[in-house]
Structure formats: structure tokens, C-alpha cells
Amino acid sequence: MSIDVKNVTHVYMPNTPFESIAIKDINWTVKDGEFWGLIGHTGSGKSTLIQHLNGLLKPTSGEILINDINIHSKGVSLKSIRQKVGLVFQYPEHQLFEETIERDVAFGPKNMGLAEEEVAKRVKEALDLVGLSYEEVKDKSPFELSGGQMRRVAIAGVLAMKPEILILDEPTAGLDPRGRDEILEEIVTLKQKQKLTVILVSHSMEDVAKLVDKLAVMYRGQIVSQGTPREIFQDYEGLVEKGLGIPQITELMIKLKERGKNISTDILTVDEARAEITKHIRRKGLA
Amino acid sequence: MREITIGQYIPGDSIVHRLDPRTKIIITLAYMILLFMLNNFYGYIFPVGFIILATLLSGISVRYLLKGLKPLIFIIILTFLLNSFMTKGRVIYQLGPLDITYEGLSQGAFMAIRLILLIIGTSLLTLTTSPISLTDGIEVLLSPFKKIGMPAHELAMMMTIALRFIPTLLEETDKIMKAQMARGADFESGNLINRAKNLVPLLVPLFISAFRRADDLAMAMEARCYHGGENRTRMKELKMTFLDIATFIVFILIAGGGIASRFV
Ligand SMILES: Nc1ncnc2c1ncn2[C@@H]1O[C@H](COP(=O)(O)OP(=O)(O)O)[C@@H](O)[C@H]1O
Ligand SMILES: [Mg+2]
Numbered sequence: 001m002s003i004d005v006k007n008v009t010h011v012y013m014p015n016t017p018f019e020s021i022a023i024k025d026i027n028w029t030v031k032d033g034e035f036w037g038l039i040g041h042t043g044s045g046k047s048t049l050i051q052h053l054n055g056l057l058k059p060t061s062g063e064i065l066i067n068d069i070n071i072h073s074k075g076v077s078l079k080s081i082r083q084k085v086g087l088v089f090q091y092p093e094h095q096l097f098e099e100t101i102e103r104d105v106a107f108g109p110k111n112m113g114l115a116e117e118e119v120a121k122r123v124k125e126a127l128d129l130v131g132l133s134y135e136e137v138k139d140k141s142p143f144e145l146s147g148g149q150m151r152r153v154a155i156a157g158v159l160a161m162k163p164e165i166l167i168l169d170e171p172t173a174g175l176d177p178r179g180r181d182e183i184l185e186e187i188v189t190l191k192q193k194q195k196l197t198v199i200l201v202s203h204s205m206e207d208v209a210k211l212v213d214k215l216a217v218m219y220r221g222q223i224v225s226q227g228t229p230r231e232i233f234q235d236y237e238g239l240v241e242k243g244l245g246i247p248q249i250t251e252l253m254i255k256l257k258e259r260g261k262n263i264s265t266d267i268l269t270v271d272e273a274r275a276e277i278t279k280h281i282r283r284k285g286l287a
Numbered sequence: 288m289r290e291i292t293i294g295q296y297i298p299g300d301s302i303v304h305r306l307d308p309r310t311k312i313i314i315t316l317a318y319m320i321l322l323f324m325l326n327n328f329y330g331y332i333f334p335v336g337f338i339i340l341a342t343l344l345s346g347i348s349v350r351y352l353l354k355g356l357k358p359l360i361f362i363i364i365l366t367f368l369l370n371s372f373m374t375k376g377r378v379i380y381q382l383g384p385l386d387i388t389y390e391g392l393s394q395g396a397f398m399a400i401r402l403i404l405l406i407i408g409t410s411l412l413t414l415t416t417s418p419i420s421l422t423d424g425i426e427v428l429l430s431p432f433k434k435i436g437m438p439a440h441e442l443a444m445m446m447t448i449a450l451r452f453i454p455t456l457l458e459e460t461d462k463i464m465k466a467q468m469a470r471g472a473d474f475e476s477g478n479l480i481n482r483a484k485n486l487v488p489l490l491v492p493l494f495i496s497a498f499r500r501a502d503d504l505a506m507a508m509e510a511r512c513y514h515g516g517e518n519r520t521r522m523k524e525l526k527m528t529f530l531d532i533a534t535f536i537v538f539i540l541i542a543g544g545g546i547a548s549r550f551v
Contacts, residue, residue, distance in 0.1 A: 016351060017297050056465045079471055087469040095466040097491035107488065111471030143495075157470060 001067055001084060001164045001197065003030045003053055008062035010048055022048040023221045026062070030165070030199065035191055037208035037229075038201045040218030041243040046201045047090065049218070050167050053199075054078075054085040083112055086163025090170045092154030093147065101127075101145075101153050102138040108161040119160075126160035127153075129193070131186055148179035152186075159190075165197040166190070172207060184211060205239070206247050210268045217244065230266050249273050296417050302530065303345035303415045308424030310531040314538050315412045321542050322401050322408075330548035334404055337541045338411070345415050355410045356403065363402050370395035418450035420525075426516075427525055440516025448504070456497065463492045 005028040012020050023045040030036055040046050051057040052064055055071050055078040063070050071081050089095065098104035105126055109119045124134045130152040137145075142153050151171070158166070168187065172180040188211055191198045202208045209215070209229045216226040219242045225232055232239070233246045236254055245251070253265045253273060263280045267273045298304075303311075322334055342352060356363070376390030413421065426443035433439050464474060467488045474485055 016354075017348070051465065054469060056468060079473075082469055082471060089462065089466040089469070092466065094496060095463050095488075095492050097488045107467075107472075108470035111473070161470065 002032050003028075003085070003165065004065035004068070005029070005049075005052070006063050006065065008049075008052060008059040008064065010045075010052065010057060011060045012048075014060065021221060023218075026223055028216060028223055028226070030197060033195065033197055035197075035211070035213045036199045037212035037215045038199055038218065039205060039208065039215055039244060040203065042203055044218040045221040046203075046218055047169055050087065050169060050199065050201060053165075053167060054082045054087050056082075056087070079112075083108075083161050084163055085165045085167065086158040086161055088155050088158050088166070088168045088171060090173055091151075092157075093142075093150035096142040096150060096154060096157075099141060100139050101132075101142050102134075104142050104153060105157045105160050108157055112161060122160040122162065123156075126156035129159055129186075129190060130156045131182075132156070148175055148182070151175070151183065163196070165199070167199040167201070169201045170203070171200070172202070172204075180207070187211075203244075205244055209233075209247050209250075217242070229268060233265075233268075295414060297347060297351075297414050298417070299346055299415065301344060301346040301415070303341060303411070305530060306415075306534060307525055307527050307531045308416050308420040309428055309525060310527065310534055311412050311416055312421070312424050312428060314534065315408055317538065317542060318408050319405060321545050322404055324549070325545055326549055327551070329551060330545050331400060331404075333541050333545035333548065334408075337538070338404060338407055341411055342407075345411060347411070347414050352407060352410060352414070356406055359402075359406055363399050366402060367395040367399045370398050418447060422447040422450070423521070423523075423525060440519070444516075452497075452500070455500070456493070459496055460489065460493060463489055463496075 005026050008026045009024045010022050012018075012022055026049060028049075038046050038050070048057065052059055055064070058072055063072070065071070066081060066085070069076060071078065096104050098107065102123055105123045106119050109122050114122070123138075127134045127137065132149065132152055137149075137153075142150055145153065155168070155171070171183055171187065175183065184207060187198065187200065190196065200208050200212060212229065214227065215229050215232045216223050217232060217239070218224070224242070225235070225238075233250055236246055236251075239246055246254075247268060249270055249272075250265065250267055253263060253267045253276070256277075257263055257265050261280060262283075263276050267276055318334060318337070325331055325334070342349060371387055371391040371394070372385045374388055374391035374394045375386075376388035378386045378388055379392070380387045416424075422443040425446065426439050429437060429439035429442065464472075468474070472485065472488055474482070474489070476482075477485065
């Protein structure tokens with residue numbers, strides 16, 4: 001399943017004194033199986049953009065194509081689009097409402113009109129996928145859980161609909177470093193296990209750069225650059241200007257190079273950096 | 288959701304914005320009373336003229352002001368129809384068991400005009416007065432009643448908080464609604480009972496978040512030693528200026544004209 005965003009502009013509250021252009025002239029293609037990071041400063045329009053991908057917002061101008069079909073054309077059921085394009089909102093735990101976790105996760109599949117047994121099966125699968133034990137938590141109230149666990153339940157609520165594309169809006173917001181790493185790790189596993197197409201929205205390069213295959217950088221309502229993380233990081237100054245920066249380890253390598261060390265700056269993880277620096281030291285030792 | 292404009296404030300620096308909130312509140316009240324004192328169509332020239340003048344001076348776009356009527360159009364039409372059918376008098380037209388009378392039509396038109404002018408007038412007040420100065424004004428105007436036990440400061444504080452949280456709650460409603468729609472919830476179709484049922488996934492999270500916010504706010508106020516109105520002073524004292532006096536004079540002349548029209 002692929003998504004094409006074509007010349008999409010969105011204006012909030014048009015024709016009022018509060019009119020504001022949240023995104024303008026966005027062009028973006030997400031192909032089947034890709035792992036995208038959508039990065040930008042707060043207010044750059046990330047959430048607005050992704051709410052277009054499942055038809056929650058309608059473009060003021062431009063179009064959204066899913067498998068080459070405009071989702072706002074006649075005869076397209078937005079409900080089925082929303083099932084295929086699963087969207088996990090920021091702070092998704094704020095939308096929990098049922099008395100038990102089982103029933104909350106079942107909300108999505110039930111709305112799809114699935115049979116009881118199928119719903120039950122999916123709930124179990126979805127909870128397993130996010131690393132919660134179905135037997136242990138099913139009868140608990142979602143409000144008894146810790147913040148990180150509540151967030152997992154909410155993510156399971158979307159996974160239970162078996163989407164083909166999973167979009168997560170700042171899934172690590174407000175979590176401690178450990179909770180953050182756990183959630184990110186689970187997203188990676190999930191992507192591999194379920195062969196999902198994933199879009200990870202974040203304002204932190206540090207979090208996403210090492211996970212995703214491709215990055216789209218948003219700035220003031222526009223996508224200003226897209227490509228692989230390595231390509232994007234070549235423009236270090238540009239990113240800093242946009243309030244984004246790059247992973248600390250990449251920055252370290254760039255600083256070392258600036259001081260005249262002959263090393264590659266094409267580095268995303270600590271392991272890569274260690275290898276590169278060791279190589280450099282060896283080379284010098286021999287000389 | 289965010290299209291609702293009642294209670295909205297549009298920052299600005301017009302003459303109307305600069306008036307003392309007390310002036311605006313008193314005049315709005317007097318204007319409302321005037322609307323219900325008028326008894327013939329000629330009289331309405333005065334409040335209509337007044338509202339046009341005030342709108343022009345405020346710099347608020349007429350289209351935006353009229354948009355505020357939209358959510359209430361149903362009530363206005365209903366009032367008009369009820370009055371047209373329910374008033375006894377000279378029958379103009381018979382619609383089944385219902386009689387449309389001449390008196391009814393004019394009564395209905397009166398009520399509709401009154402309602403429209405009432406809504407525009409009060410919107411103009413809130414559009415040009417920030418919630419803070421509005422409640423400041425109310426507090427000062429109510430303070431003489433403290434002697435008979437009216438908690439003026441507490442009332443004003445409650446209003447300030449309520450007004451402050453209207454946009455936040457609307458935003459929250461919008462967000463939760465979208466999140467549930469992403470899970471296939473449907474808030475638009477179905478019969479009345481089903482629709483009410485479908486609101487549960489919206490209302491439960493909304494209440495939880497409202498209580499959480501209330502808790503946080505109470506804590507934050509306590510942390511800053513808030514303990515009611517006693518001995519509190521203001522950073523900005525309200526002050527009447529020449530502008531306020533001139534406004535009162537203009538309004539009194541207009542209201543006088545209106546009242547005089549009763550005897551025409
Ligand atoms: N529902 C809304 N109504 C009006 N303006 C909005 C709404 N949602 C977002 N905005 C505005 O649109 C811009 C982009 O916001 P958003 O898409 O939430 O950015 P991000 O997710 O990158 O922080 C911001 O200026 C924000 O104030
Ligand atoms: Mg956002």
C-alpha cells in the first residue's frame with residue numbers, strides 16, 4: 001500500500017481572524033514497506049500532515065492518493081481507509097475510556113463490524129504485540145496502569161484493526177528514557193514481524209535517525225528535505241537553523257573532522273563511531 | 288469544533304477595545320433593557336444605529352460578527368414561528384389547524400429582531416474585551432454587593448477560569464474525537480439513542496482530562512498561596528477616562544431617542 005501526498009495545503013479556520021496556514025504545498029510519497037521518520041520542530045505541521053493520511057482532515061487544496069485512488073473522491077469509504085492507515089495520536093493514553101483493557105482494545109475491531117471470536121483473537125494478538133500479557137491485563141482497568149503501559153494499550157487498540165500502514169505521532173512524548181527506548185524497540189520489532197509500513201513522527205533526531213530508512217524534515221509547514229538519514233545529516237548547519245540538530249554521535253564525528261582528524265562523518269550509532277575512531281587510531285599508529 | 292465564536296476575544300487596539308470593561312458591561316446591560324422596552328419598528332433604528340456605529344469603531348469584520356449568529360439561527364427561526372402561530376388576532380392565512388395572524392407576524396418579527404440584536408450586542412462585548420478584563424469589570428461592579436454576602440471575587444475567579452478553559456476543552460474535544468474516529472468511531476450517523484451511546488468514548492476521556500486539569504490548576508494556585516480575594520491588589524487598576532464618559536453620553540442620547548419613540 002502506498003500513499004501519495006500531492007500539493008497538499010491545509011488552512012485552519014479559513015475566513016476568520018484566526019486563519020492560519022498549517023501546511024503548504026506538501027509533496028511526499030510513502031511506498032509499501034518503507035520506514036519513515038517525519039521530523040520537525042513543534043508547530044511545524046507534522047500532526048496536521050499525518051491527519052490527512054487517513055482522511056481525518058481534508059486538504060484545503062491538493063489531494064491524498066492511496067494506491068492511486070483519491071481518498072476524498074466519491075465512493076471511497078473513509079472508515080475502511082482509517083482501518084488500513086492506523087493512526088496513533090500523541091498521548092494516546094488520553095483516549096482510553098472503557099472499564100477494562102480488553103474492551104478498550106476491542107473498540108476498533110468492533111467498529112469494523114467483526115464477529116465476536118475474531119475481535120477476541122485480535123485483542124489478544126494486539127496486546128501480545130505490544131508486550132503485555134493478555135491474561136494478566138484483560139480485566140484490569142486501563143487507568144490502573146503506568147503511563148508507559150497505558151500507552152501500549154492505546155497502541156494495541158490501533159494494532160487490533162490490523163492496519164497496513166502504522167503512523168505514530170510522537171510515541172515517546174513524556175516517557176522516561178527507559179520507557180522511550182522500550183517503545184521504540186517494540187516499534188522496530190513490530191515493523192519487522194508484521195511487515196508494516198511505518199511513519200514515526202518526532203521532534204527528536206536522536207530518537208528516530210538510527211531507526212528509520214528515510215527522513216522527511218518539516219519546517220514552517222513545508223517538507224524542506226527528504227532522503228536517507230545520512231543524506232539529511234550532510235546539511236548539519238541547515239538542521240541546526242531549523243531547531244533540529246543531529247544525533248550527538250554524528251555531531252561528535254563532525255567536530256572531530258573539523259579539528260583536522262581524517263575520519264568519516266557518515267556515522268549514526270555509537271558502534272559505528274567506535275569502529276571508525278579505532279580505525280583512525282590504528283592508521284595513525286602505523287604512520 | 289473550533290468554529291464556535293461565542294465568548295471569543297479578538298485582540299485589537301480600537302476605541303471599543305480601549306474602553307473600560309465596566310463601561311462596556313453597563314452599556315451592554317442597558318442596551319439589552321432598551322431592546323425589550325421598544326414597542327414599534329421605528330424605535331429599532333436607535334439600537335441598530337448604535338450597534339452599527341460600535342461595530343465600525345471596533346474594527347471587527349461584519350462577516351465574522353454575523354457568523355456568530357449561525358449556531359443560533361434555529362432558535363431565532365423557532366421563536367419567529369412560535370410567535371407567528373401562537374398569537375391570537377386578525378387571521379391572514381390558515382395552515383391546517385394553525386392560524387397565522389397579523390399580530391403574530393409582527394410579534395414574531397419583533398422577537399427575532401430583538402434576539403439578533405441581543406446576540407450581536409453581547410458578541411461585540413466579548414469580542415472586544417479580554418476575558419480577564421471582563422471578569423475584572425464584573426468583580427468591581429459586584430463588589431458593592433459584598434456587604435450582603437455576595438462572594439464577588441470568587442464568582443469572578445470562577446468565571447475567569449471557566450472562560451480560560453473553554454478553548455482548551457474545545458481543542459481537547461476535537462483531539463479525542465479524531466482519535467476515536469481513527470479507531471472507526473462514528474459521531475455523525477445513527478438515531479438519537481445510538482448517537483448518545485456513541486458519545487461515551489468522547490465524554491469519558493474528556494471528563495477525566497477536565498478533572499485532571501482542575502486538580503493541576505488547584506495545586507498550582509495553592510503553590511502560589513492563593514487564598515481568595517481578601518487584601519488582594521491589582522497590577523492594573525481599572526480607570527475611567529474621557530472616552531468612557533463620551534461613550535456614556537452617546538449611549539444615553541441614543542437610548543433617549545429609543546424611549547421617545549415609544550410615544551410616537
Ligand atoms: N485544530 C487546530 N486549529 C487551529 N490551528 C491549529 C490546529 N491544530 C494545529 N494548529 C496550528 O497549526 C500549526 C501546526 O500544528 P501541528 O500540525 O500540530 O504541528 P506539530 O505537530 O508539528 O507540532 C501550528 O501553528 C498550530 O498552532
Ligand atoms: Mg504534533
